[in-house]
Amino acid sequence: MRKHVAGAIGALASAAALAISTVGAASATAAPSASGGKTLVIDNSFQLVTADPGHMFEPSGELVDNGLYDTLVTFQGSDLKTVVPDLATSWTSLENSKKYIFHLNPKARFSDGTPVTSADVVWSLDRMVNLKGNPSFLLAGEKIVAQGPETVVMTSALPNPALPYILPNPATGVLNSKLVKAHGGTDAANASTKDTAENWLNNHSAGSGPYVLSSFSTTTQVVMKANPNYWGAKPAYSTVDLRNVQAPVQGLDVERGANEIAVDLSPAQTKSLSGVQIKRAPSPNVFFLFTNNDPTISTVTSNPWFQKAVRAAINYKSLVALAGTGSVQTPGVVPTVFLGALPSSADSKTSVSVAKADLAKSGLKNPSVALTYPTDVQVNGINFGDLAARVQQDLQQVGITVTLQPQSVQVALQTYRGGKEAMGLWEWGPDFPDPSDYLVFGPGHLVGLRAGWTTADAPGLATLAQKAADTTGTAARQSVFQAFQQQLNQRGPFMPLIQTAQVVVATKSVKNVQGNGLWLVDLRNLG
């Protein structure tokens, strides 16, 4: 059986790999708990390495750490577009988003009853960066200092309008620095070799969140108990048991009432369920196709008319059908659930005749191309191979012969990252819910280069990307990112395909179930 492979494609496994915006989400009101002693069991196909926020960057870990640790700011329910206070009651952005000032909530207490201070915040964030782990890039280049016990200032050399969207990531969770230091923690520059607290943090928690860690196993279950000293509204469930259960089984567990929530079902797997609440929505995981723009790699795929032909030949609707109810065609590389996404009216259109005409203009006769894709990973239950088979069938109909070249993630990544693949089928999961995470698709950027697309190939787009990065203000950012994507769709070697569906299934007894793109399901507001 194929596993969901954590960490295998990096971005795939990144924190926000799964996003759910619950349809018709109710307003988030923390229900006062009249029912202490209740246990909530969540079925999850574990992608879990650690509970230490400084190292954690996997979906299951996000869920756990969201329960255990507070961050400066956070998201509520399933809304990833609105940043709300957590430890920081308020914050201001200065100097064109190069400087942020956060004011801490004086009421905040760690689970041992000690107050959360600015020193703890600075120590925790510095530690996270200096550990040089998977999440370190989140705050790379940020200078973090305390101004008095209740104020934290973060400054960076470049404008960082995305910072408020980055900080909700539980990897930036604030630790009880005294406690963690006592167990080998350090925030020094050489923390990556000197810090030994991870093991302890996998058995204990040192945070201020609504729950404390009771037991932790990366393969069986994680049990969290209500934090008796929690400074916010008491959570509805006194125990949360996160169990590692294979995706296909989860639905039945919930249907039987054995467990309350399932978070990994594919749309197909929810078809036969009854008597449960099912929340379906597009995830922010984007599958895309690219054709290498570098003629030295392939004279076929670098042909702009060929690229257009491919874009027109793909039957997006059938791909969406394959991915199941709740998945959508993605109009641009930025998923529809984020700021700056294109409207669905901008979807690429399928037309065999257009494709054939474009192919004719390319001057290529019966072109043949190898399509590379990773095999040992799935995203929301979707195999790359299944999509690739569909793409192969679609392109065949316009006269393009596609040879499928399945490779292990390890091997495929090597050629992909080296920009050596002629045609590739890949996926991008967001690292944080902000469109700036998608500038990597620009010419000369990380993913652009993998498609052999250099700044010289599209200087105008490169400038636009830079402008997008520097723009601040919600409306202005929205329009510049949309412009960026439209150009990308017209001139780029990328064909955004679909966003997979993310499904949360819960028993009817659970109130206010809201999926969350970062931490799977919003524990804090369950009723």
Add this chain to the structure above:
Amino acid sequence: MTCGTLANLAVINTSLRGRARRVTPAGLGRFLGRRIGIGLVLMVGITLVAFVLTHLVPGNPAAANLGQRALGDPAIVKAFNHEYGLDKPVVDQYVIYLGKLLHGNLGISEQSHRAVVTDLAEYVPATIELALFAIVISLVLGVGLGILAAVRRGKLVDGVIRVISLLGVSMPTFWVALLAFYLFFFRLGWFPSGGRLGPAVTPPGNITGLYTVDALLHGDWSLFASALDHLVLPGLVLGIYTVGTMVRFTRASVLEVINNDYVRAARVKGLSEWTVIRRHVVRPALLGIATVSGVAFGSLLSGTVLVENIFGWPGIGQYAYNSAINLDLPAIMGVSMVVAFIYIVVNLLVDILYSILDPRIELR
């Protein structure tokens, strides 16, 4: 698989005359010393094989274990490679590994960030529990059916058992697991879906690591029930192949024995058929069965990879699988060592058992 360990390691004493030749403490010491020596050499060989294998890898562990963004940062990659010693020459890496091994240190797992020893301590007992359950089931069923088939050889029963045993060794374990899962969990709801314990049940205090045994030791019956409930289905599925093997081996062994003069001699003495079978046939047949049990244990370990996968059993099979696809080198080496270790110990036990069962065999 063939089993040549006995032929190599236990020498049948053909001398007819002589004193009673029981195992002397000194002899046993020499035997154990030699076997442990061979075992150590074998283990080091295994580490070498595993090491070479894992370094053939075209991909690299950093890519397997770091995120895309982290990979983009050379400092992070460097820190990662430094942490796991991947920045050193390959030969040095191996020497360092062996050095640590001497101190019982198997390194840190790249996927779990924990000591491989800690991981193994968690997963090995789970697999042992599963495998022991399966082997007990298959011994009981397999030996029973095998004896029945041999005693009733040529009869219909024999034919039916023969086909059953062939079926047993012909069924793809993963498919049986799937069918069992579909039927007994999905359709009938007799067994839980997977894992080792029910929701919100905390594992018993760790004594042996086998939940059923530990629960009993703690006298916690509800815990025992939960652990057993979870153990039965994967255990049975895992045992199917072994039952087949056991039946065939038992039948052959019993037939070999049953035609012996000494069995006829026992009948001639007017002993009841049951006594003849029990005392005179089964015991020598057990010799062969002991051997095959050792081999079967090895094949059970193979089976666990597939069965654990389907039943979400957090054992060494899953760990091996995850380590392999994540190119978690220390973990792969650790798993290889443990598995080889189990193999060596089981074979040693089989040989010792053999010498207990057969007075003609001297441990050397």
Add this chain to the structure above:
Amino acid sequence: MTVADSLPLDSDAAPPGVEEQLDRSDRAALRPPWRQPLALTGGLVILAWIVIAIFAPLLAPDPPNSQFAAPLLAPTHQFVFGTDQLGRDIFSRVLYGARLSLPLAALLVAVSLAIGSLLGAMAGFFGGIVDSVIMRIADLVFAFPGIILALAVAAALGPQLRNAVLAVIVVSWPSYARLARSLVLGARTSEYVTSARLFGSSGWRVLRVELGPNVAGPLLVLATLDVGNAVLLLSGLSFLGLGAQPPTAEWGAMVSAGAQNFNSWWVGLFPGLAILTVVLAFNFIGDALRDILDPRTARMLGK
């Protein structure tokens, strides 16, 4: 059972003693009459699968990767085995699967047989350091449970069918090597070789004419028995995602899809049945063949 089973009672061997005669008639009387039918059934099943493999394009209603039907349809008249998660006809895919599994299994076993018996024969023939080195390596492989070694190999080389095949070969040659070695060792000193030498046959001739057939027989039986195991191991690797990759119509990979959609029982059931029938058929044949061998060799074959 012994060679007596297969020998006619009026063979021109030495006159049977009462004991043997009694023994023989005893055995003969009890020879299971269905043993031959089992082997026959096995042969027919294999034959059927070979025919299916050859004529799959004619027999299958659809190409294996055609995805025009609705996904996950239960078996109907149109789709006798139902459709899978991509709307492909499972019946067609099962038929096409034979084109992959059968040749690969044969290839696997042939290569393992060749490598294993060559190495084993060398070990047995030359002895000494050659023997030690080869057999210690074989021991090493034995100490690894097959699938874990195969897992490591397949993962190291990358999950592809080709690598899975390699992995299975790595795991399976030692059985042949061990058997070949012991057969060669036994045969070297046996009477027929000694007598052939006495009659002045050259060493090579002895090896070819006298040794060959006596060593080859058991090895071929082992190979027959091993085909089933090879199919199981290979499909197991594919099931784990380390062998054939989607969308290839391979039985193990198809069962894996069944595990993903386990409430649609037909997705995994039929490809699994295909594996079962092939393996069972080979085991039927192998089992009958083993009975023909003398008991000592049969024991060396194990099981």
Add this chain to the structure above:
Amino acid sequence: MSTGTLLEVEDLSVRLRTARGIRLAVDHVSFSIGQGEILGIAGESGSGKTITALSLLGLLPGGSRTTGRVVLDGRDLLTLHRRELRSVRGRQVSMVLQDPMTSLHPLLRIEVQMTEHVRTHLAMSKDQARERALEMLAAVRIPDPEQALASHPHQFSGGMRQRIAIAMALACEPRLIIADEPTTALDVTVQAGILSLLDQLRRERGVSVMIITHDLGVLSSISDRLCVMYGGRIVEHGVTREVLGSPRHPYTNGLMQALPGASGTGVPMRPIGGSPPSLDDMPSGCSFHPRCDYAQVSCSSKVPPLRPIGGGRLLACDPDPLAPDRSEPSSSGAATSVPVPDPLAEQVP
């Protein structure tokens, strides 16, 4: 000599199932054994002698059919229920098998093997059975019986093992011991010891012995009477001394001539030509006729009946070429007075 009949076998026939159908392996055999008597049954391999012995105790494999009567103490053993038959085996009638290397269980201590049937049959306690075992081992002249009980068979030589097997057979004080080729597997030097042991036991304990062998030499020294079997039938029967002194059946004569010791007289050792027939290939008429030097045309069609020829002797040969009243010269004519080697003469221990 016999003081009364212990075992009466009448018209015993055994049919075995072979691959080619049902075959008559023992054909209407009758004989008796007196108390304290030693009866020899001689014949080549395949003559049916072992099957006869096994059939007496119902030890033949499944699929075989036995008819006739085997009367022991007025009870027909063939009609007994399995359970009753078991109470006869080892208790009333026990058996010593041919090869002591294989007839003793290799994994069980001698004590277990010596006492298990004693405890079953005689309802003895463990200690009583052990006493009995020690006594029997002493009776068969095993040195240090105590240690022997604690040992395993592989720690003894072949002769010692056969002694233990005999002790085992004696343990329940049976009335009859059937010894199937008791010396064949042993060294010549040891054979004599075993034979004299059997003879001694018969004399001291009054137990009857039925010795089955292909070696007439073995019988000559100790058996009182002798049956010669061929092709499942008794072909000659009589007092041992008389039969061996003047064999009347050509087969008996052939066996005599084949004896190695026969060469001492100047007559060369001369094996019988051809080989014994197999069950599936039994010649018609007198089954010996294809190998018989004196065969006549009628021999191939008519089965010669076993008829008395005076002096308590029985013979199944119609031409009866070796009758004393005929003086037909033949190459084997001198066989009438072949001295039989006496194995007891070369006594060793």
